[in-house]
Amino acid sequence: MSTPTTEHLAAGRTADVAVAGLTKAYGDVVAMADVDLTIASGEFVAVVGASGCGKSTLLRILAGFERATAGTVEVGGTAVTGPGPDRGVVFQDYGLFPWLSVRENVAYGPARKKLPKAQVAELADRFIAAVGLTRFADTYPAQLSGGMQQRVAIARVLANDPSLLLMDEPFGALDALTRADLQTELKRIHTETRTTVVFVTHSIEEAVYLADRVVVMTGGASHGVPGHVQAVVPVDLPDRDVTSPAFNEVKRTISDLVHTVAAPA
Ligand SMILES: Nc1ncnc2c1ncn2[C@@H]1O[C@H](COP(=O)(O)OP(=O)(O)OP(=O)(O)O)[C@@H](O)[C@H]1O
Ligand SMILES: [Mg+2]
Numbered sequence: 001m002s003t004p005t006t007e008h009l010a011a012g013r014t015a016d017v018a019v020a021g022l023t024k025a026y027g028d029v030v031a032m033a034d035v036d037l038t039i040a041s042g043e044f045v046a047v048v049g050a051s052g053c054g055k056s057t058l059l060r061i062l063a064g065f066e067r068a069t070a071g072t073v074e075v076g077g078t079a080v081t082g083p084g085p086d087r088g089v090v091f092q093d094y095g096l097f098p099w100l101s102v103r104e105n106v107a108y109g110p111a112r113k114k115l116p117k118a119q120v121a122e123l124a125d126r127f128i129a130a131v132g133l134t135r136f137a138d139t140y141p142a143q144l145s146g147g148m149q150q151r152v153a154i155a156r157v158l159a160n161d162p163s164l165l166l167m168d169e170p171f172g173a174l175d176a177l178t179r180a181d182l183q184t185e186l187k188r189i190h191t192e193t194r195t196t197v198v199f200v201t202h203s204i205e206e207a208v209y210l211a212d213r214v215v216v217m218t219g220g221a222s223h224g225v226p227g228h229v230q231a232v233v234p235v236d237l238p239d240r241d242v243t244s245p246a247f248n249e250v251k252r253t254i255s256d257l258v259h260t261v262a263a264p265a
Helices: 055-063 102-112 117-130 146-158 176-193 204-210 245-258
Strands: 015-026 029-040 044-049 070-075 087-090 164-168 196-200 213-220 225-234
Touching: 015 055, 015 196, 029 055, 029 196, 044 055, 044 204, 044 245, 055 070, 055 087, 055 164, 055 196, 087 146, 102 117, 102 146, 117 146, 146 176, 176 204, 204 213, 204 245, 213 245, 225 245
Parallel strands: 029 225, 044 196, 044 213, 087 164, 164 196
Antiparallel strands: 015 029, 015 070, 213 225
């Protein structure tokens, strides 16, 4: 399996994310070591791997919530030194402001940028519509189902027009039907916006359905090997028919890699 190189970049696209030699230690424990990853602008990359292999650590460093112990991380050609409006983050637990309505939650970022009121309202309405919640714009998070709350969280992040969307198991708490709906919606939104996405999931099927490439991480403290990138698998499928033999072949390849724990090269 090839290691990530720029040859995976589509012709003419700029590298939106460039991670090189990324290492993260917590005290004596090296959680993640020597991660190299290049992601093209507009690409959808999924990250899979067993619990503790460093998926969330990688995401938090990309978000700027944590600093790397060693290595470099660039987003849009700029070194990441902290959180920024160019990167939007969606976690499993929605993270909405419970005291704000759906519209106010989605308008929050644009309003903070001090955009004109009419433009803030237009952005909020557009992204609430994009996730199918127009009828619920004046509702409060507590009145919504988990799936609806996660739709609001996605709309809220998109309204900030991030160049990079970071998602850590965003659908992990949802029931299977809601999850499938949101996967379809996210795929459509990505096709329309071409926002670069890094999407962490435990579901290999979800990764293969959504992503252009799947990053497989292995290792982690409980394996005595730092978490690292085991392989990067391009998903070259004509369609994403989850029942097709080709789809299941890609799933099997990734599943085998997830269960391989090898030392970093
Ligand atoms: N704040 C912290 N302090 C100490 N160790 C940490 C901290 N955060 C993460 N770790 C360690 O770093 C390793 C990677 O954790 P991380 O949360 O990135 O894994 P993950 O792949 O996201 O796992 P999961 O699939 O369970 O979410 C783990 O061994 C974990 O114990
Ligand atoms: Mg995690």
